[in-house]
Amino acid sequence: MGGAPVVGLTTYREVAAWGVWNARADLLPTEYAASVEAAGGVPLLLPPVASPGAAARVVSRIDALVVSGGADVDPDRYGARPHARTAGWRPDRDSWELALLDAADEAGLPVLGICRGMQLMAVHAGGSLDQHTPDLVGHETHSPGGDAYGSIDVATETGSRLAALVGASVEVSCHHHQSVASHPGFTAVARAADGTVEAMEAAGDRWRLAVQWHPETRVEIGLMAGLVAAAREHAATGGR
Template sequence: MASNGSRRPRIGITTYLEPATWGIWQRESAILPRVYLDAVAAAGGVPLLLPPVGTDPTVLELLDGLIVAGGCDVDPSSYAAEPHPETVDTRPGRDEHERVLIQAALDRDLPLLAICRGLQMLNVTLGGTLHQHLPEIVANDEHRPAAAVFATTEVKVEPDSLAGRILGDRATGSCYHHQALDVVAPGLRVTARAGDGTVEAAEVDGHAFALGVQWHPEENPEDLRLFTALIRSAS
Protein backbone atom coordinates (compact mmCIF):
# COMPACT_ATOMS: atom_id res chain seq x y z
CA MET A 1 0.00 0.00 0.00
CA ALA A 2 1.19 3.52 -0.71
CA SER A 3 2.24 5.62 2.25
CA ASN A 4 -0.29 8.45 2.38
CA GLY A 5 1.03 10.69 5.17
CA SER A 6 -1.50 13.48 5.74
CA ARG A 7 -2.99 13.41 2.22
CA ARG A 8 -6.39 12.00 1.38
CA PRO A 9 -6.34 8.29 0.51
CA ARG A 10 -6.24 7.50 -3.21
CA ILE A 11 -8.95 5.02 -4.14
CA GLY A 12 -8.80 3.31 -7.52
CA ILE A 13 -12.14 2.40 -9.11
CA THR A 14 -12.49 0.03 -12.05
CA THR A 15 -14.21 1.35 -15.16
CA TYR A 16 -15.55 -0.29 -18.30
CA LEU A 17 -15.61 0.28 -22.04
CA GLU A 18 -18.96 1.24 -23.57
CA PRO A 19 -20.23 3.29 -26.51
CA ALA A 20 -20.83 6.82 -25.22
CA THR A 21 -22.28 10.01 -26.68
CA TRP A 22 -21.36 13.60 -25.86
CA GLY A 23 -21.86 16.68 -27.98
CA ILE A 24 -21.42 15.63 -31.61
CA TRP A 25 -19.28 12.60 -30.68
CA GLN A 26 -20.17 8.95 -30.32
CA ARG A 27 -17.18 6.77 -29.46
CA GLU A 28 -16.19 3.85 -27.26
CA SER A 29 -15.15 5.25 -23.89
CA ALA A 30 -14.04 4.18 -20.44
CA ILE A 31 -16.96 5.10 -18.21
CA LEU A 32 -18.20 4.88 -14.63
CA PRO A 33 -21.37 6.30 -13.04
CA ARG A 34 -20.57 9.49 -11.15
CA VAL A 35 -22.20 8.19 -7.96
CA TYR A 36 -19.07 6.10 -7.27
CA LEU A 37 -16.86 9.18 -7.51
CA ASP A 38 -19.15 11.24 -5.29
CA ALA A 39 -19.30 8.50 -2.65
CA VAL A 40 -15.52 8.19 -2.46
CA ALA A 41 -15.02 11.96 -2.35
CA ALA A 42 -17.75 12.46 0.28
CA ALA A 43 -16.16 9.74 2.42
CA GLY A 44 -12.81 11.56 2.34
CA GLY A 45 -10.97 9.83 -0.51
CA VAL A 46 -9.61 10.82 -3.90
CA PRO A 47 -11.17 8.70 -6.70
CA LEU A 48 -8.88 7.51 -9.50
CA LEU A 49 -10.28 5.70 -12.55
CA LEU A 50 -8.75 2.42 -13.71
CA PRO A 51 -9.65 1.56 -17.34
CA PRO A 52 -9.58 -2.05 -18.58
CA VAL A 53 -6.77 -1.24 -21.03
CA GLY A 54 -3.06 -1.75 -20.44
CA THR A 55 -3.69 -3.59 -17.18
CA ASP A 56 -0.68 -3.45 -14.87
CA PRO A 57 -1.04 -4.62 -11.26
CA THR A 58 1.85 -2.37 -10.17
CA VAL A 59 -0.55 0.58 -10.50
CA LEU A 60 -1.81 -0.49 -7.09
CA GLU A 61 1.47 0.76 -5.63
CA LEU A 62 0.09 4.27 -6.24
CA LEU A 63 -3.18 3.53 -4.45
CA ASP A 64 -4.39 3.22 -0.88
CA GLY A 65 -7.54 1.25 -1.70
CA LEU A 66 -9.46 -0.39 -4.55
CA ILE A 67 -13.13 -0.48 -5.50
CA VAL A 68 -14.31 -3.01 -8.08
CA ALA A 69 -17.46 -1.53 -9.58
CA GLY A 70 -20.68 -3.14 -10.75
CA GLY A 71 -21.73 -3.67 -14.35
CA CYS A 72 -22.34 -6.38 -16.93
CA ASP A 73 -22.60 -10.15 -16.52
CA VAL A 74 -19.41 -12.06 -15.74
CA ASP A 75 -18.47 -14.32 -18.64
CA PRO A 76 -19.16 -17.94 -17.55
CA SER A 77 -15.90 -19.06 -19.15
CA SER A 78 -14.26 -17.35 -16.15
CA TYR A 79 -15.54 -20.20 -13.99
CA ALA A 80 -15.60 -23.00 -16.59
CA ALA A 81 -19.38 -22.94 -17.20
CA GLU A 82 -21.51 -22.92 -20.32
CA PRO A 83 -23.46 -19.68 -20.89
CA HIS A 84 -27.08 -19.52 -19.82
CA PRO A 85 -29.50 -17.97 -22.37
CA GLU A 86 -29.98 -15.03 -19.98
CA THR A 87 -26.24 -14.38 -19.67
CA VAL A 88 -25.68 -11.57 -22.15
CA ASP A 89 -23.43 -8.63 -22.91
CA THR A 90 -20.33 -10.13 -21.28
CA ARG A 91 -16.88 -8.50 -21.38
CA PRO A 92 -14.11 -11.14 -21.05
CA GLY A 93 -11.44 -8.45 -21.26
CA ARG A 94 -12.94 -6.63 -18.30
CA ASP A 95 -13.18 -9.89 -16.37
CA GLU A 96 -9.45 -10.51 -16.81
CA HIS A 97 -8.58 -6.90 -15.96
CA GLU A 98 -10.51 -7.08 -12.70
CA ARG A 99 -9.22 -10.56 -11.88
CA VAL A 100 -5.64 -9.28 -12.11
CA LEU A 101 -6.37 -6.24 -9.94
CA ILE A 102 -8.34 -8.21 -7.34
CA GLN A 103 -5.58 -10.80 -6.97
CA ALA A 104 -2.91 -8.09 -6.79
CA ALA A 105 -4.90 -6.20 -4.14
CA LEU A 106 -5.24 -9.35 -2.03
CA ASP A 107 -1.54 -10.15 -2.45
CA ARG A 108 -0.70 -6.65 -1.18
CA ASP A 109 -3.43 -6.65 1.49
CA LEU A 110 -4.73 -3.43 -0.09
CA PRO A 111 -8.15 -2.42 1.26
CA LEU A 112 -10.72 -3.75 -1.21
CA LEU A 113 -14.44 -3.05 -1.62
CA ALA A 114 -16.14 -5.11 -4.35
CA ILE A 115 -19.61 -3.97 -5.39
CA CYS A 116 -22.33 -6.11 -7.08
CA ARG A 117 -20.52 -7.59 -10.10
CA GLY A 118 -17.35 -6.84 -8.10
CA LEU A 119 -18.41 -9.35 -5.44
CA GLN A 120 -19.08 -11.89 -8.19
CA MET A 121 -15.61 -11.28 -9.66
CA LEU A 122 -14.06 -11.61 -6.20
CA ASN A 123 -15.69 -15.02 -5.83
CA VAL A 124 -14.71 -16.14 -9.34
CA THR A 125 -11.12 -14.91 -8.89
CA LEU A 126 -10.77 -17.09 -5.80
CA GLY A 127 -12.28 -20.18 -7.46
CA GLY A 128 -16.03 -19.86 -6.90
CA THR A 129 -18.95 -19.98 -9.33
CA LEU A 130 -22.11 -18.00 -10.04
CA HIS A 131 -25.82 -18.56 -10.47
CA GLN A 132 -26.24 -17.20 -13.97
CA HIS A 133 -29.93 -16.35 -13.67
CA LEU A 134 -31.09 -15.82 -10.11
CA PRO A 135 -34.87 -15.84 -10.79
CA GLU A 136 -34.57 -19.57 -11.57
CA ILE A 137 -33.15 -20.10 -8.07
CA VAL A 138 -35.35 -17.85 -5.92
CA ALA A 139 -38.47 -17.91 -8.15
CA ASN A 140 -38.88 -14.13 -8.27
CA ASP A 141 -37.50 -10.98 -9.93
CA GLU A 142 -37.10 -9.03 -6.72
CA HIS A 143 -33.37 -8.43 -7.17
CA ARG A 144 -33.91 -6.78 -10.59
CA PRO A 145 -37.60 -5.87 -10.87
CA ALA A 146 -37.47 -4.03 -14.22
CA ALA A 147 -35.02 -2.51 -16.66
CA ALA A 148 -33.00 0.28 -14.99
CA VAL A 149 -35.10 -0.01 -11.80
CA PHE A 150 -33.27 -0.67 -8.53
CA ALA A 151 -34.88 -2.88 -5.91
CA THR A 152 -34.61 -2.40 -2.17
CA THR A 153 -33.09 -5.41 -0.44
CA GLU A 154 -33.11 -6.13 3.28
CA VAL A 155 -30.14 -8.22 4.38
CA LYS A 156 -29.20 -9.98 7.58
CA VAL A 157 -25.55 -9.46 8.50
CA GLU A 158 -23.36 -11.74 10.60
CA PRO A 159 -22.39 -9.70 13.68
CA ASP A 160 -18.94 -11.29 13.99
CA SER A 161 -17.70 -9.88 10.68
CA LEU A 162 -16.28 -6.77 9.08
CA ALA A 163 -19.68 -6.07 7.50
CA GLY A 164 -21.31 -6.48 10.91
CA ARG A 165 -18.91 -4.05 12.56
CA ILE A 166 -19.66 -1.48 9.87
CA LEU A 167 -23.40 -1.99 9.38
CA GLY A 168 -24.75 -3.79 12.43
CA ASP A 169 -26.85 -6.93 12.15
CA ARG A 170 -29.17 -5.68 9.40
CA ALA A 171 -28.81 -3.43 6.37
CA THR A 172 -30.90 -2.08 3.51
CA GLY A 173 -29.44 -1.61 0.05
CA SER A 174 -30.32 -0.83 -3.55
CA CYS A 175 -29.79 -3.82 -5.81
CA TYR A 176 -29.93 -4.54 -9.51
CA HIS A 177 -28.65 -7.96 -10.54
CA HIS A 178 -29.77 -11.29 -11.97
CA GLN A 179 -26.59 -13.21 -11.14
CA ALA A 180 -25.27 -14.08 -7.69
CA LEU A 181 -22.78 -16.31 -5.86
CA ASP A 182 -23.34 -20.05 -6.18
CA VAL A 183 -20.34 -22.11 -5.00
CA VAL A 184 -18.47 -19.86 -2.58
CA ALA A 185 -14.72 -19.81 -3.13
CA PRO A 186 -12.31 -21.25 -0.56
CA GLY A 187 -11.22 -18.55 1.84
CA LEU A 188 -14.29 -16.40 1.17
CA ARG A 189 -16.77 -16.22 4.06
CA VAL A 190 -20.41 -15.32 3.53
CA THR A 191 -21.35 -12.59 6.03
CA ALA A 192 -24.78 -11.41 4.83
CA ARG A 193 -27.78 -12.90 3.05
CA ALA A 194 -31.13 -11.68 1.76
CA GLY A 195 -34.31 -13.26 3.05
CA ASP A 196 -34.41 -15.63 0.06
CA GLY A 197 -30.91 -16.89 0.85
CA THR A 198 -29.04 -14.91 -1.82
CA VAL A 199 -25.48 -14.09 -0.75
CA GLU A 200 -25.33 -10.35 -0.13
CA ALA A 201 -21.87 -9.93 1.42
CA ALA A 202 -18.69 -11.96 1.70
CA GLU A 203 -15.20 -11.34 3.11
CA VAL A 204 -11.79 -12.81 2.42
CA ASP A 205 -10.28 -14.57 5.42
CA GLY A 206 -7.00 -13.21 6.72
CA HIS A 207 -7.40 -9.67 5.35
CA ALA A 208 -8.12 -6.53 7.34
CA PHE A 209 -10.45 -5.14 4.66
CA ALA A 210 -11.45 -7.35 1.70
CA LEU A 211 -15.23 -7.12 1.50
CA GLY A 212 -17.76 -7.59 -1.29
CA VAL A 213 -21.44 -6.63 -1.24
CA GLN A 214 -24.09 -7.59 -3.78
CA TRP A 215 -26.03 -4.35 -3.45
CA HIS A 216 -25.05 -0.85 -4.63
CA PRO A 217 -24.07 1.33 -1.63
CA GLU A 218 -23.04 4.16 -3.97
CA GLU A 219 -26.72 4.65 -4.82
CA ASN A 220 -27.49 5.87 -1.28
CA PRO A 221 -25.55 9.06 -0.53
CA GLU A 222 -27.20 9.24 2.90
CA ASP A 223 -25.39 6.07 4.01
CA LEU A 224 -21.66 6.16 3.27
CA ARG A 225 -20.62 3.74 6.00
CA LEU A 226 -18.98 1.20 3.66
CA PHE A 227 -17.04 3.91 1.85
CA THR A 228 -16.07 5.64 5.09
CA ALA A 229 -14.82 2.35 6.48
CA LEU A 230 -12.80 1.70 3.30
CA ILE A 231 -11.24 5.17 3.49
CA ARG A 232 -10.45 4.68 7.17
CA SER A 233 -8.73 1.40 6.43
CA ALA A 234 -6.87 2.99 3.50
CA SER A 235 -5.60 5.74 5.81
Protein backbone atom coordinates in the same frame (compact mmCIF):
# COMPACT_ATOMS: atom_id res chain seq x y z
CA MET B 1 -7.20 17.08 0.49
CA GLY B 2 -3.67 16.57 1.77
CA GLY B 3 -2.99 12.99 2.74
CA ALA B 4 -6.35 11.59 1.75
CA PRO B 5 -5.94 8.01 0.49
CA VAL B 6 -6.37 7.24 -3.20
CA VAL B 7 -9.08 4.72 -4.05
CA GLY B 8 -9.01 3.11 -7.50
CA LEU B 9 -12.38 2.42 -9.15
CA THR B 10 -12.63 0.03 -12.09
CA THR B 11 -14.70 1.33 -15.01
CA TYR B 12 -16.93 0.28 -17.86
CA ARG B 13 -15.78 0.49 -21.49
CA GLU B 14 -18.94 1.07 -23.50
CA VAL B 15 -20.39 3.06 -26.37
CA ALA B 16 -21.78 6.24 -24.83
CA ALA B 17 -23.37 9.50 -25.98
CA TRP B 18 -22.59 13.01 -24.69
CA GLY B 19 -22.74 16.40 -26.38
CA VAL B 20 -22.27 15.82 -30.11
CA TRP B 21 -20.39 12.55 -29.53
CA ASN B 22 -21.39 8.92 -29.70
CA ALA B 23 -18.26 6.85 -29.19
CA ARG B 24 -16.56 4.22 -27.07
CA ALA B 25 -15.85 5.64 -23.65
CA ASP B 26 -14.40 4.67 -20.30
CA LEU B 27 -17.02 5.59 -17.73
CA LEU B 28 -18.55 4.97 -14.33
CA PRO B 29 -21.67 6.42 -12.66
CA THR B 30 -20.69 9.52 -10.68
CA GLU B 31 -22.11 8.08 -7.44
CA TYR B 32 -19.06 5.81 -7.07
CA ALA B 33 -16.55 8.67 -7.02
CA ALA B 34 -18.90 10.85 -4.97
CA SER B 35 -19.21 8.21 -2.26
CA VAL B 36 -15.43 7.79 -2.05
CA GLU B 37 -14.97 11.56 -1.79
CA ALA B 38 -17.72 11.82 0.84
CA ALA B 39 -15.85 9.23 2.93
CA GLY B 40 -12.62 11.25 2.75
CA GLY B 41 -10.85 9.48 -0.14
CA VAL B 42 -9.63 10.59 -3.55
CA PRO B 43 -11.26 8.59 -6.37
CA LEU B 44 -9.18 7.45 -9.35
CA LEU B 45 -10.85 5.77 -12.35
CA LEU B 46 -9.14 2.65 -13.72
CA PRO B 47 -10.18 1.73 -17.28
CA PRO B 48 -9.24 -1.70 -18.70
CA VAL B 49 -5.56 -1.95 -19.65
CA ALA B 50 -4.03 -4.88 -21.53
CA SER B 51 -0.34 -4.07 -21.03
CA PRO B 52 1.61 -6.72 -19.06
CA GLY B 53 2.49 -5.49 -15.61
CA ALA B 54 0.02 -2.60 -15.72
CA ALA B 55 -2.10 -3.93 -12.84
CA ALA B 56 0.89 -4.18 -10.50
CA ARG B 57 2.00 -0.65 -11.39
CA VAL B 58 -1.48 0.72 -10.71
CA VAL B 59 -1.83 -1.13 -7.40
CA SER B 60 1.52 0.24 -6.24
CA ARG B 61 0.11 3.75 -6.64
CA ILE B 62 -3.28 3.41 -4.93
CA ASP B 63 -4.32 2.76 -1.35
CA ALA B 64 -7.47 0.70 -1.95
CA LEU B 65 -9.38 -0.88 -4.84
CA VAL B 66 -13.09 -0.92 -5.67
CA VAL B 67 -14.17 -3.51 -8.26
CA SER B 68 -17.31 -1.88 -9.62
CA GLY B 69 -20.60 -3.15 -11.01
CA GLY B 70 -21.23 -3.95 -14.65
CA ALA B 71 -21.82 -6.76 -17.12
CA ASP B 72 -21.92 -10.49 -16.40
CA VAL B 73 -18.64 -12.31 -15.79
CA ASP B 74 -17.63 -14.67 -18.61
CA PRO B 75 -18.93 -18.12 -17.49
CA ASP B 76 -15.81 -19.72 -18.94
CA ARG B 77 -13.90 -18.07 -16.09
CA TYR B 78 -15.56 -20.49 -13.69
CA GLY B 79 -15.89 -23.46 -16.02
CA ALA B 80 -19.58 -23.10 -16.89
CA ARG B 81 -21.62 -22.92 -20.04
CA PRO B 82 -23.59 -19.68 -20.53
CA HIS B 83 -27.17 -19.61 -19.29
CA ALA B 84 -29.66 -18.30 -21.85
CA ARG B 85 -29.90 -15.06 -19.84
CA THR B 86 -26.14 -14.61 -19.43
CA ALA B 87 -24.92 -12.03 -21.93
CA GLY B 88 -22.65 -9.12 -22.65
CA TRP B 89 -19.53 -10.20 -20.80
CA ARG B 90 -16.42 -8.15 -21.45
CA PRO B 91 -13.21 -10.21 -21.79
CA ASP B 92 -11.01 -7.12 -21.56
CA ARG B 93 -12.61 -6.03 -18.30
CA ASP B 94 -12.56 -9.53 -16.82
CA SER B 95 -8.84 -9.86 -17.56
CA TRP B 96 -7.99 -6.41 -16.21
CA GLU B 97 -9.92 -6.77 -12.97
CA LEU B 98 -8.62 -10.28 -12.31
CA ALA B 99 -5.08 -8.95 -12.82
CA LEU B 100 -5.83 -6.09 -10.40
CA LEU B 101 -7.06 -8.60 -7.82
CA ASP B 102 -3.88 -10.66 -8.27
CA ALA B 103 -1.78 -7.54 -7.72
CA ALA B 104 -3.94 -6.45 -4.78
CA ASP B 105 -3.36 -9.82 -3.11
CA GLU B 106 0.37 -9.47 -3.62
CA ALA B 107 0.38 -5.98 -2.12
CA GLY B 108 -2.11 -6.64 0.70
CA LEU B 109 -4.34 -3.88 -0.67
CA PRO B 110 -7.82 -3.28 0.84
CA VAL B 111 -10.55 -4.28 -1.66
CA LEU B 112 -14.28 -3.64 -1.90
CA GLY B 113 -16.38 -5.47 -4.51
CA ILE B 114 -19.72 -4.04 -5.61
CA CYS B 115 -22.33 -6.19 -7.42
CA ARG B 116 -20.37 -7.63 -10.38
CA GLY B 117 -17.28 -6.87 -8.30
CA MET B 118 -18.44 -9.32 -5.63
CA GLN B 119 -19.08 -11.94 -8.28
CA LEU B 120 -15.65 -11.43 -9.85
CA MET B 121 -13.96 -11.63 -6.44
CA ALA B 122 -15.69 -14.98 -5.84
CA VAL B 123 -14.60 -16.25 -9.27
CA HIS B 124 -11.04 -14.98 -8.66
CA ALA B 125 -10.98 -17.05 -5.46
CA GLY B 126 -12.02 -20.19 -7.37
CA GLY B 127 -15.76 -19.90 -6.74
CA SER B 128 -18.75 -20.01 -9.05
CA LEU B 129 -21.94 -18.09 -9.81
CA ASP B 130 -25.63 -18.84 -10.13
CA GLN B 131 -26.22 -17.41 -13.57
CA HIS B 132 -29.87 -16.43 -13.18
CA THR B 133 -31.01 -15.87 -9.60
CA PRO B 134 -34.75 -15.71 -10.43
CA ASP B 135 -34.53 -19.41 -11.39
CA LEU B 136 -33.63 -20.11 -7.74
CA VAL B 137 -35.80 -17.65 -5.83
CA GLY B 138 -38.84 -17.38 -8.10
CA HIS B 139 -39.01 -13.58 -8.31
CA GLU B 140 -37.36 -10.57 -9.97
CA THR B 141 -36.98 -8.33 -6.92
CA HIS B 142 -33.18 -8.30 -7.12
CA SER B 143 -33.37 -6.74 -10.59
CA PRO B 144 -36.75 -5.38 -11.67
CA GLY B 145 -35.44 -4.60 -15.16
CA GLY B 146 -34.35 -1.57 -17.15
CA ASP B 147 -32.64 1.13 -15.13
CA ALA B 148 -34.63 0.44 -11.95
CA TYR B 149 -33.06 -0.80 -8.74
CA GLY B 150 -34.72 -3.37 -6.53
CA SER B 151 -35.09 -2.50 -2.86
CA ILE B 152 -34.49 -5.37 -0.43
CA ASP B 153 -33.69 -5.90 3.23
CA VAL B 154 -30.55 -7.83 4.11
CA ALA B 155 -29.55 -9.29 7.45
CA THR B 156 -25.86 -9.17 8.38
CA GLU B 157 -23.86 -11.71 10.36
CA THR B 158 -23.29 -10.77 14.00
CA GLY B 159 -19.64 -10.01 14.69
CA SER B 160 -18.71 -9.48 11.05
CA ARG B 161 -16.79 -6.49 9.73
CA LEU B 162 -19.84 -5.67 7.62
CA ALA B 163 -22.20 -5.62 10.59
CA ALA B 164 -19.88 -3.20 12.38
CA LEU B 165 -20.12 -0.86 9.40
CA VAL B 166 -23.82 -1.02 8.46
CA GLY B 167 -25.60 -2.62 11.42
CA ALA B 168 -27.60 -5.81 11.94
CA SER B 169 -29.87 -5.16 8.98
CA VAL B 170 -30.01 -2.66 6.16
CA GLU B 171 -32.29 -1.78 3.26
CA VAL B 172 -30.29 -1.73 0.05
CA SER B 173 -30.62 -0.99 -3.66
CA CYS B 174 -29.75 -3.89 -5.94
CA HIS B 175 -29.62 -4.63 -9.66
CA HIS B 176 -28.37 -8.15 -10.32
CA HIS B 177 -29.72 -11.23 -12.05
CA GLN B 178 -26.73 -13.35 -11.03
CA SER B 179 -25.37 -14.16 -7.57
CA VAL B 180 -22.51 -15.94 -5.84
CA ALA B 181 -22.89 -19.71 -5.50
CA SER B 182 -19.52 -20.53 -3.90
CA HIS B 183 -16.82 -18.29 -2.44
CA PRO B 184 -13.65 -20.08 -1.25
CA GLY B 185 -11.72 -18.08 1.32
CA PHE B 186 -14.67 -15.81 2.06
CA THR B 187 -17.49 -16.04 4.58
CA ALA B 188 -21.07 -15.12 3.67
CA VAL B 189 -21.92 -12.24 6.01
CA ALA B 190 -25.29 -11.02 4.67
CA ARG B 191 -28.30 -12.65 3.08
CA ALA B 192 -31.61 -11.55 1.64
CA ALA B 193 -34.82 -13.09 3.00
CA ASP B 194 -34.83 -15.52 0.07
CA GLY B 195 -31.38 -16.84 1.06
CA THR B 196 -29.37 -15.06 -1.64
CA VAL B 197 -25.83 -14.28 -0.46
CA GLU B 198 -25.66 -10.49 -0.40
CA ALA B 199 -22.19 -9.95 1.08
CA MET B 200 -18.98 -11.81 1.83
CA GLU B 201 -15.75 -10.96 3.60
CA ALA B 202 -12.36 -12.54 4.26
CA ALA B 203 -11.06 -13.29 7.72
CA GLY B 204 -7.87 -11.70 9.00
CA ASP B 205 -6.46 -8.20 9.30
CA ARG B 206 -6.59 -7.36 5.60
CA TRP B 207 -9.78 -5.53 4.56
CA ARG B 208 -11.52 -7.61 1.83
CA LEU B 209 -15.27 -7.22 1.63
CA ALA B 210 -17.85 -7.47 -1.14
CA VAL B 211 -21.54 -6.66 -1.39
CA GLN B 212 -24.07 -7.71 -4.00
CA TRP B 213 -25.94 -4.41 -3.72
CA HIS B 214 -25.07 -0.88 -4.85
CA PRO B 215 -24.08 1.17 -1.77
CA GLU B 216 -23.00 4.09 -3.95
CA THR B 217 -26.60 4.80 -5.01
CA ARG B 218 -27.50 5.71 -1.43
CA VAL B 219 -24.05 7.03 -0.47
CA GLU B 220 -23.89 4.46 2.34
CA ILE B 221 -21.10 6.13 4.23
CA GLY B 222 -20.50 3.10 6.46
CA LEU B 223 -19.03 0.86 3.77
CA MET B 224 -16.96 3.53 2.04
CA ALA B 225 -15.83 4.96 5.38
CA GLY B 226 -14.59 1.50 6.32
CA LEU B 227 -12.72 1.13 3.03
CA VAL B 228 -11.18 4.60 3.22
CA ALA B 229 -10.08 3.98 6.81
CA ALA B 230 -8.42 0.73 5.70
CA ALA B 231 -6.82 2.57 2.78
CA ARG B 232 -5.43 5.22 5.11
CA GLU B 233 -3.95 2.56 7.37
CA HIS B 234 -2.48 0.71 4.36
CA ALA B 235 -0.75 3.88 3.22
CA ALA B 236 0.45 4.78 6.74
CA THR B 237 2.07 1.40 7.28
CA GLY B 238 4.01 1.59 4.02
CA GLY B 239 1.76 -0.74 2.08
CA ARG B 240 2.31 1.38 -0.98
